[in-house]
Amino acid sequence: MNSPGGTRVEPRSGAAARSRAEELVTTLYAQFEGVLLAHVLKLTGNDRQWAEDVVQETLIRAWRNAETLVSDPRMLRGWLLTVSRRIVIDDWRGRRARPVEVELTGDDVALEPDRTEQGLSRMVLADLIGKLGAEHREAICETYVRGRTVREAALVLGIPEGTVKSRVYHAMKILRRSMEESR
Numbered sequence: 001m002n003s004p005g006g007t008r009v010e011p012r013s014g015a016a017a018r019s020r021a022e023e024l025v026t027t028l029y030a031q032f033e034g035v036l037l038a039h040v041l042k043l044t045g046n047d048r049q050w051a052e053d054v055v056q057e058t059l060i061r062a063w064r065n066a067e068t069l070v071s072d073p074r075m076l077r078g079w080l081l082t083v084s085r086r087i088v089i090d091d092w093r094g095r096r097a098r099p100v101e102v103e104l105t106g107d108d109v110a111l112e113p114d115r116t117e118q119g120l121s122r123m124v125l126a127d128l129i130g131k132l133g134a135e136h137r138e139a140i141c142e143t144y145v146r147g148r149t150v151r152e153a154a155l156v157l158g159i160p161e162g163t164v165k166s167r168v169y170h171a172m173k174i175l176r177r178s179m180e181e182s183r
Contacts, residue, residue: 021066028062031073032080039081043088050091058084128178132171139167140175 036058040051061083062069062076069076129137142153143164150168154161 021063024066024069024071025059025063028076028080029059032077035077036080036084040084040088043085054084054087054091057087124179124182125175128175128182131178132174136167136171136174139164140171143168 033055036055037051040054040058041048044050044054058080062080069079129140132140138157139153142148142156143150148156150161150164154164157164
């Protein structure tokens with residue numbers, strides 16, 4: 001029987017073949033594990049777990065083909081690098097061909113609603129309110145921010161209720177205009 005390198009390999013008995021295969025894989029691992037892992041790490045984008053899986057699969061294929069492999073280290077190195085590259089390519093193709101299905105569990109669902117929009121709105125409003133005059137700002141803060149009634153706001157500010165209503169009205173008008181301009 002001829003091997004890929006041209007060296008003739010004689011068929012062996014089952015026990016002798018297993019022994020040679022185990023010896024070959026042990027030797028391959030000792031000689032080429034570092035080179036092979038470095039090569040595969042580059043191919044996998046430094047995904048160490050995936051690279052280690054590819055190295056292991058490469059050595060398993062070497063074990064399965066031990067009877068036909070040539071013992072020349074240069075040939076073995078090339079064979080191992082080629083096999084590992086093909087395994088990575090097959091993995092990439094397999095990942096692209098079928099998307100991974102993921103089922104959401106209770107832990108994956110957000111417990112709190114996203115309040116980003118609300119926070120941004122508050123920031124914009126705070127900025128606009130900051131641009132109001134002091135009297136208008138006080139009226140808005142007492143009624144809308146602190147939630148006081150017109151009567152309560154008038155007592156806190158020490159002004160008539162009608163003045164609070166008027167200041168709130170004009171402040172809202174200014175805020176609406178500013179918001180329309182900022183769009």
